[in-house]
Amino acid sequence: MAQLLQAAASVFCTTGYTAASTNAIAREAGVSPGTLYQFFPNKEAIAIELGDRLVHEMRETYGEALAPVEPGTSLEEAVGTAVDRFVDFGCRHPVFFALTHGPDIPGRIAEEHDALHATLLSRVEALLSSFAPDTPAADVARTAQVCLSTYKAGLELVLAHEGAERDAYVRELKHLLVRYLAPMVGEHAASRSVHPWIDTP
Amino acid sequence: MAQLLQAAASVFCTTGYTAASTNAIAREAGVSPGTLYQFFPNKEAIAIELGDRLVHEMRETYGEALAPVEPGTSLEEAVGTAVDRFVDFGCRHPVFFALTHGPDIPGRIAEEHDALHATLLSRVEALLSSFAPDTPAADVARTAQVCLSTYKAGLELVLAHEGAERDAYVRELKHLLVRYLAPMVGEHAASRSVHPWIDTP
Amino acid sequence: MAQLLQAAASVFCTTGYTAASTNAIAREAGVSPGTLYQFFPNKEAIAIELGDRLVHEMRETYGEALAPVEPGTSLEEAVGTAVDRFVDFGCRHPVFFALTHGPDIPGRIAEEHDALHATLLSRVEALLSSFAPDTPAADVARTAQVCLSTYKAGLELVLAHEGAERDAYVRELKHLLVRYLAPMVGEHAASRSVHPWIDTP
Amino acid sequence: MAQLLQAAASVFCTTGYTAASTNAIAREAGVSPGTLYQFFPNKEAIAIELGDRLVHEMRETYGEALAPVEPGTSLEEAVGTAVDRFVDFGCRHPVFFALTHGPDIPGRIAEEHDALHATLLSRVEALLSSFAPDTPAADVARTAQVCLSTYKAGLELVLAHEGAERDAYVRELKHLLVRYLAPMVGEHAASRSVHPWIDTP
DNA sequence: GATGAATGAGGATTCATTCAT
DNA sequence: TATGAATGAATCCTCATTCAT
Known part of the structure; x- marks a missing residue:
């Protein structure tokens, strides 16, 4: 989860919030998109x-x-x-x-x-x-x-x-x-x- | 065209560039999406x-x-x-x-x-x-x-x-x-x- | 009209029927799209x-x-x-x-x-x-x-x-x-x- | 994927490459358009x-x-x-x-x-x-x-x-x-x- | 008759989200 | 619990066609 937040931070930094895709965040975090959604209900929540x-x-x-x-x-x-x-x-x-x-x-x-x-x-x-x-x-x-x-x-x-x-x-x-x-x-x-x-x- | 630029300005202001949709701009300008593309080749051009x-x-x-x-x-x-x-x-x-x-x-x-x-x-x-x-x-x-x-x-x-x-x-x-x-x-x-x-x- | 057919022939030759656009044909013929439609009801008719x-x-x-x-x-x-x-x-x-x-x-x-x-x-x-x-x-x-x-x-x-x-x-x-x-x-x-x-x- | 290629083959056969729509291929394959794009980056790739x-x-x-x-x-x-x-x-x-x-x-x-x-x-x-x-x-x-x-x-x-x-x-x-x-x-x-x-x- | 801007449905493609495994 | 294929609505953009001038 810290992993995910860190990945999100990294992606948000480079692409901005809107252009950041949850898949990109999951990939950056080294997990599957499904896993991301077990910690956060949606992109906004991240x-x-x-x-x-x-x-x-x-x-x-x-x-x-x-x-x-x-x-x-x-x-x-x-x-x-x-x-x-x-x-x-x-x-x-x-x-x-x-x-x-x-x-x-x-x-x-x-x-x-x-x-x-x-x-x-x-x-x-x-x-x-x-x-x-x-x-x-x-x-x-x-x-x-x-x-x-x-x-x-x-x-x-x-x-x-x-x-x-x-x-x-x-x-x-x-x-x-x-x-x-x-x-x-x-x-x-x-x-x-x-x-x-x-x-x- | 001024109409379109104005609409684009308005939409960019409220949603930002990335989240702005060309359809939204067209709608704001009161024209169809096709019309927009007779003046601009793509969103970036606007x-x-x-x-x-x-x-x-x-x-x-x-x-x-x-x-x-x-x-x-x-x-x-x-x-x-x-x-x-x-x-x-x-x-x-x-x-x-x-x-x-x-x-x-x-x-x-x-x-x-x-x-x-x-x-x-x-x-x-x-x-x-x-x-x-x-x-x-x-x-x-x-x-x-x-x-x-x-x-x-x-x-x-x-x-x-x-x-x-x-x-x-x-x-x-x-x-x-x-x-x-x-x-x-x-x-x-x-x-x-x-x-x-x-x-x- | 012969002009249009000739233009159509040229465009069909280079792009094929499906990929040929009526606008391209009109442009090739040196007329406006509207003019084309005064001679032909639609693309197929051409x-x-x-x-x-x-x-x-x-x-x-x-x-x-x-x-x-x-x-x-x-x-x-x-x-x-x-x-x-x-x-x-x-x-x-x-x-x-x-x-x-x-x-x-x-x-x-x-x-x-x-x-x-x-x-x-x-x-x-x-x-x-x-x-x-x-x-x-x-x-x-x-x-x-x-x-x-x-x-x-x-x-x-x-x-x-x-x-x-x-x-x-x-x-x-x-x-x-x-x-x-x-x-x-x-x-x-x-x-x-x-x-x-x-x-x- | 074989499913998709087969569907594409079928659609290409009946409509030709240009007129074939990716949605039609997906439908023929019984999947959603999004699924098609998990296997192929674009229509050409198919x-x-x-x-x-x-x-x-x-x-x-x-x-x-x-x-x-x-x-x-x-x-x-x-x-x-x-x-x-x-x-x-x-x-x-x-x-x-x-x-x-x-x-x-x-x-x-x-x-x-x-x-x-x-x-x-x-x-x-x-x-x-x-x-x-x-x-x-x-x-x-x-x-x-x-x-x-x-x-x-x-x-x-x-x-x-x-x-x-x-x-x-x-x-x-x-x-x-x-x-x-x-x-x-x-x-x-x-x-x-x-x-x-x-x-x- | 000619024009060309306007239309809007449709097509390619993306992506947030779900769910069977 | 983790996965990742599947989803489908939404986006950008095209183009056959229309219509006011």
């Missing part, structure tokens, strides 16, 4: 189970990565940790993006993913609030959304490169986020090593 | 024609949006214009993203898109170089990549909202980019209203 | 009209070629004339074979062709009877069938070659028929330049 | 497999039928044996002709068939040479071609009849060939029961 596991692991990853920071943690540190974890996760599970993007993925996964997104969102919001308690909730929510989107886009870029170049992109992604967030958290993080940012007046 | 038109329009859009800035233009202005154009384009052509993502889109489109990407990239690089002439080429290239990815991700976020909320996201996207780029262009844009950024020492 | 004309011309050709021979005509002369006409006809109308062979031609043509075949058969029978009046009718009929089949097969062989080689095959075809028929007509054609054949005793 | 088997069997048939004759074998015997085998083969495999004629049969089959034709041709040539060693090669080749064509045409005639009538046609076919060849082999077969033929002087 993607859902896969998604569930990813989401679960992601939740754990972020549970730690986005946990409320201890007082005194700098923005750089917080962002750095989160990005590193995110990158690590993305490297270990390239399927995640095959199941995340694309309008042709099963509804259940979309829901699952939305739920994950919402969770992450609230964590990021909490984090942001701890850094900038006075910011209106709507702004925090929006900023969190932007952060998540940026995360994902940046991660794809990171994964598209290797070695030193990958590391360079990781640094850029951190800069991108830190610089974006600095003004918001600036006043409440005067102890940081970055100059306060003067936003559009 | 996507390609659609992609060509989008790329063409995108090229024009960017030709103006990313044109070398006149001396004296601020980073904010340059980014603001580019983002506005990009957003406008995205609003008018939501298909663009359906044909851009996904591993199962026809090779021709991928090429076309890669070519477009390369073009945009070199324009952004030129723009960045004009703002920060002393930056090493490799860094400029990487920064341009990050900008483009951020553009795209931000645009999706923008398109997912409407009205005032959309405008707010547009502002955030501009901030995101401006803040990211400010340190790089900082020394050459001392006249700007942003403080120079002190990067990782 | 083949039928074509077949009719060929059969008509063939009938005339054979009317003369297989006409009752004047007394004193040798077998060689009779066969030689018939073969020459047949070959000439085949050279001018290569379609004939496209519409003659193959199990996928319309029933009407088959009938037409069968009628032609029957006509030719009775002429050949008459000819044979005039050469060998004492032969039983059943034998004459069978021999006539063999002659016709041999004719056709030989003709295809002839048409497959050109120039001197074609002429050589024409000669062989004549030999084939003359030698086959000689024993049957031998006794009644003692004046011929061939030795009588002593058949299976 | 014809090719069928053709291969026929060609293979034909080769064996002819390997024996056209083997170099032992010294002392008469022309009648040689022809008689070959025709009998050919007829037997044709009776058991009427498809052979459906896949042999027609301009729309798959290229692979045409090649296969051409190869077979060439093989048969060289065997017939060898046979003829053994009977008439002094005949120029070009003449032998031509005569062999005529023999093969006559074979095929005669066989179709034979297959079109049954019982005693079929036997009668078989005899006629043998006569046709023996009489055609007698003059050529005459001098070297003086011991035979046929009179030498005096050809065009």
Whole structure:
């Protein structure tokens, strides 16, 4: 079954969900199509189970990565940790993006993913609030959304490169986020090593 | 034919390229399947024609949006214009993203898109170089990549909202980019209203 | 219309009846598909009209070629004339074979062709009877069938070659028929330049 | 699979290759269209497999039928044996002709068939040479071609009849060939029961 | 009369799913 | 339980035919 999920991950990665055939998955897993259907009622269920596991692991990853920071943690540190974890996760599970993007993925996964997104969102919001308690909730929510989107886009870029170049992109992604967030958290993080940012007046 | 392309755009948007059936496109266009095949030799050709038109329009859009800035233009202005154009384009052509993502889109489109990407990239690089002439080429290239990815991700976020909320996201996207780029262009844009950024020492 | 039939002949020749498309015929004729259907109710009708004309011309050709021979005509002369006409006809109308062979031609043509075949058969029978009046009718009929089949097969062989080689095959075809028929007509054609054949005793 | 090939043979026989639909073949075989495609990748492959088997069997048939004759074998015997085998083969495999004629049969089959034709041709040539060693090669080749064509045409005639009538046609076919060849082999077969033929002087 | 875009049933082929072994 | 042949609906695409202009 782990075998099957791994095969599915591999096939989804290379062909996408829609174009992936259950026969191809079974073949990749080295079992017969019939066997596949003794573990999963249909193709969608495979993607859902896969998604569930990813989401679960992601939740754990972020549970730690986005946990409320201890007082005194700098923005750089917080962002750095989160990005590193995110990158690590993305490297270990390239399927995640095959199941995340694309309008042709099963509804259940979309829901699952939305739920994950919402969770992450609230964590990021909490984090942001701890850094900038006075910011209106709507702004925090929006900023969190932007952060998540940026995360994902940046991660794809990171994964598209290797070695030193990958590391360079990781640094850029951190800069991108830190610089974006600095003004918001600036006043409440005067102890940081970055100059306060003067936003559009 | 415009009718068909529009229908195709609509169907590709909702189901993705792979899952889109030519019969569905024909139905959406209000014609019979046979009619569709008098204009396009096959499904791929529809996507390609659609992609060509989008790329063409995108090229024009960017030709103006990313044109070398006149001396004296601020980073904010340059980014603001580019983002506005990009957003406008995205609003008018939501298909663009359906044909851009996904591993199962026809090779021709991928090429076309890669070519477009390369073009945009070199324009952004030129723009960045004009703002920060002393930056090493490799860094400029990487920064341009990050900008483009951020553009795209931000645009999706923008398109997912409407009205005032959309405008707010547009502002955030501009901030995101401006803040990211400010340190790089900082020394050459001392006249700007942003403080120079002190990067990782 | 002659234009259309000619185009049809050409297309039938190259692709066969079944694989020939009415659009291809119309295109070959330089007219629109609609125009084609103002002359013929359907694809079959084209083949039928074509077949009719060929059969008509063939009938005339054979009317003369297989006409009752004047007394004193040798077998060689009779066969030689018939073969020459047949070959000439085949050279001018290569379609004939496209519409003659193959199990996928319309029933009407088959009938037409069968009628032609029957006509030719009775002429050949008459000819044979005039050469060998004492032969039983059943034998004459069978021999006539063999002659016709041999004719056709030989003709295809002839048409497959050109120039001197074609002429050589024409000669062989004549030999084939003359030698086959000689024993049957031998006794009644003692004046011929061939030795009588002593058949299976 | 034998079931499918048999069904295909039957359908090809009645409708010809082009007009034969895979659904019809599947239905004739009593299976679903999908099943057919688990054995053959496409319609052409069915014809090719069928053709291969026929060609293979034909080769064996002819390997024996056209083997170099032992010294002392008469022309009648040689022809008689070959025709009998050919007829037997044709009776058991009427498809052979459906896949042999027609301009729309798959290229692979045409090649296969051409190869077979060439093989048969060289065997017939060898046979003829053994009977008439002094005949120029070009003449032998031509005569062999005529023999093969006559074979095929005669066989179709034979297959079109049954019982005693079929036997009668078989005899006629043998006569046709023996009489055609007698003059050529005459001098070297003086011991035979046929009179030498005096050809065009 | 000529046109040619439109039609839609039909054919080749795929693939998610089932079930007898 | 595992298998893998069988299924058949659905897909892409063709082409004989029609009809508004």
